[in-house]
Amino acid sequence: MTTTEIELAPASDATLxxxxxxxxxxxxxxxxxAWENKPRPAIQHPSDAIxxxxxxxxxxxxxxxxxxxxxxxxxxxxxxxxxxGVVEQVGPGVSEFHVGDKVIISCVSACLKCDxxxxxxxxxCRHGGWILGYTIDGTQTEFVRIxxxxxxxxHFPADADEEAMVMLSxxxxxxxxCGVLNGQVKPGxxxxxxxxxxxxxxxxxxxxxxxxxxxxxxxxxxxxLAVAKEFGATTxxxxxxxxxxxxxxxxxxxxxxxxxxxxxxxxxxxxxCQAIVAAGGRIANVGVHGKPVELHLEKLWDxxxxxxxxxxxTVTTPMLLKVVRSGKLQPGKLVTHRFAMNDIMKAYDTFxxxxxxxxxxxxxxxxxxx
Ligand SMILES: NC(=O)c1ccc[n+]([C@@H]2O[C@H](COP(=O)([O-])OP(=O)(O)OC[C@H]3O[C@@H](n4cnc5c(N)ncnc54)[C@H](O)[C@@H]3O)[C@@H](O)[C@H]2O)c1
Ligand SMILES: [Zn+2]
Ligand SMILES: [Zn+2]
Numbered sequence: 001m002t003t004t005e006i007e008l009a010p011a012s013d014a015t016l017x018x019x020x021x022x023x024x025x026x027x028x029x030x031x032x033x034a035w036e037n038k039p040r041p042a043i044q045h046p047s048d049a050i051x052x053x054x055x056x057x058x059x060x061x062x063x064x065x066x067x068x069x070x071x072x073x074x075x076x077x078x079x080x081x082x083x084x085g086v087v088e089q090v091g092p093g094v095s096e097f098h099v100g101d102k103v104i105i106s107c108v109s110a111c112l113k114c115d116x117x118x119x120x121x122x123x124x125c126r127h128g129g130w131i132l133g134y135t136i137d138g139t140q141t142e143f144v145r146i147x148x149x150x151x152x153x154x155h156f157p158a159d160a161d162e163e164a165m166v167m168l169s170x171x172x173x174x175x176x177x178c179g180v181l182n183g184q185v186k187p188g189x190x191x192x193x194x195x196x197x198x199x200x201x202x203x204x205x206x207x208x209x210x211x212x213x214x215x216x217x218x219x220x221x222x223x224x225l226a227v228a229k230e231f232g233a234t235t236x237x238x239x240x241x242x243x244x245x246x247x248x249x250x251x252x253x254x255x256x257x258x259x260x261x262x263x264x265x266x267x268x269x270x271x272x273c274q275a276i277v278a279a280g281g282r283i284a285n286v287g288v289h290g291k292p293v294e295l296h297l298e299k300l301w302d303x304x305x306x307x308x309x310x311x312x313x314t315v316t317t318p319m320l321l322k323v324v325r326s327g328k329l330q331p332g333k334l335v336t337h338r339f340a341m342n343d344i345m346k347a348y349d350t351f352x353x354x355x356x357x358x359x360x361x362x363x364x365x366x367x368x369x370x
Contacts, residue, residue, distance in 0.1 A: 110152055182308040245272050260276050262284070
């Protein structure tokens with residue numbers, strides 16, 4: 001590739017960086033993160049775009065990374081897989097996006113050409129998948145390289161709300177695909193969602209496309225449960241007394257729920273799902289797990305149940321974008337805290353102490369977006 005093949009944007013004087021450096025949230029092994037200088041990314045492949053980040057967020061998965069649950073993340077990696085930004089540069093192979101376009105960044109990069117992409121399983125794209133802020137540098141910074149830009153970016157609707165749209169990067173498609181679609185939520189179903197974090201709440205919002213009869217929301221945090229009530233949960237269960245499964249069984253006359261959705265990522269919450277799934281029901285796992293879970297086949301072998309797992313494919317993002325744009329889904333209401341990107345260390349402290357801080361989605365903005 002020659003430099004003349006790359007469309008260059010006029011230099012922006014409003015970004016935080018100087019010269020060829022930028023500030024970024026960098027992972028340095030379990031429990032270790034720093035806000036430090038990194039070189040600005042450059043186009044590496046013809047299908048790449050460089051995006052100047054205007055808005056980003058922190059995900060529960062970033063907390064799993066910092067716990068050391070995801071060992072593929074190496075020292076020095078810039079975290080973050082959610083964001084909105086403006087295209088700064090495109091490689092010669094990018095046809096759908098141009099310099100200056102405002103875009104929604106998908107957490108999953110898709111080449112659109114490989115066998116997995118052709119099956120709609122972008123999460124396992126042979127040349128992408130979930131790599132952003134995982135095996136390549138991510139969005140909690142000023143500039144990010146997006147591989148396979150044509151398959152990994154979405155045009156930002158002109159009149160849209162940036163805080164609502166950033167929920168399309170990850171949590172809305174995750175909740176909908178891994179929880180609601182895999183759980184096959186149907187009208188009249190009873191559904192239990194274990195975990196009322198942003199992802200569990202995204203499950204709650206999108207499950208209601210299908211009019212389930214009852215939605216049980218289970219969490220340790222009463223503040224998050226109160227938000228779930230506002231968002232349509234019919235029953236709230238605080239599981240800190242370790243009696244959540246029994247409560248669900250009592251409330252369903254011993255039958256359990258048609259769909260049990262795990263949106264935390266620890267053994268205790270998968271255990272709740274195993275204990276409450278009704279005969280003929282589905283357990284849909286959404287949480288990222290770092291530890292083995294005991295599978296109770298001695299209790300489940302004759303229950304005609306299905307257990308699914310999924311890494312979000314983001315194939316439903318275009319549909320969800322239309323619903324958010326229509327105002328029928330208002331994921332912007334998940335935002336509880338706003339920080340300048342420069343204050344991301346504080347934002348992590350807040351999101352990492354979500355119960356104490358009353359935090360759900362923490363939005364980060366670069367000053368250039370003002
Ligand atoms: N499968 C995918 O593609 C995918 C994509 C994105 C996120 N995720 C995962 O989804 C999960 C949820 O993400 P999030 O951003 O909402 O995370 P989060 O950390 O904000 O929320 C987790 C919630 O679980 C609750 N919780 C913790 N232990 C509990 C217990 N024992 N019983 C009941 N509730 C408990 C917490 O109080 C919190 O509200 C994470 O594991 C994340 O990594 C998966
Ligand atoms: Zn995520
Ligand atoms: Zn692919």
